[in-house]
Amino acid sequence: MGAKTFEVTDFQNQVLQSSEPVLVDFWAEWCGPCKMIGPLVDQIAEEYTGKMRVGKLDADAYPEVLMQYNIMGIPTLILFKDGQPVERVTGYQPKDRITAKLVPHLA
Numbered sequence: 001m002g003a004k005t006f007e008v009t010d011f012q013n014q015v016l017q018s019s020e021p022v023l024v025d026f027w028a029e030w031c032g033p034c035k036m037i038g039p040l041v042d043q044i045a046e047e048y049t050g051k052m053r054v055g056k057l058d059a060d061a062y063p064e065v066l067m068q069y070n071i072m073g074i075p076t077l078i079l080f081k082d083g084q085p086v087e088r089v090t091g092y093q094p095k096d097r098i099t100a101k102l103v104p105h106l107a
Helices: 009-015 032-047 063-068 095-105
Strands: 003-006 021-029 053-058 076-081 084-090
Touching: 003 032, 009 053, 021 032, 021 084, 032 053, 032 095, 076 095, 084 095
Parallel strands: 003 053, 021 053
Antiparallel strands: 021 076, 076 084
């Protein structure tokens, strides 16, 4: 986990009730593509400090959250704003493609 990311352990309070946008990285220890996208997520967290928070949620520990948001594969990144999912990136994507989808929601 990067210096600017946090572990999501209380989805309701840390994500849904956050006053600023939260990007959640749904990942698992055994997932190869999750390990590939992890450093990109850390870079995004660093670059967008103050505009959004970035959390990592262990998919194996919170299967009910994955079911709630219909997450069929990981890695999946979901940007939550005002408690609602506003953008989703599934699978490994280059960093510029990820940020292109996120930035319009951060204004």
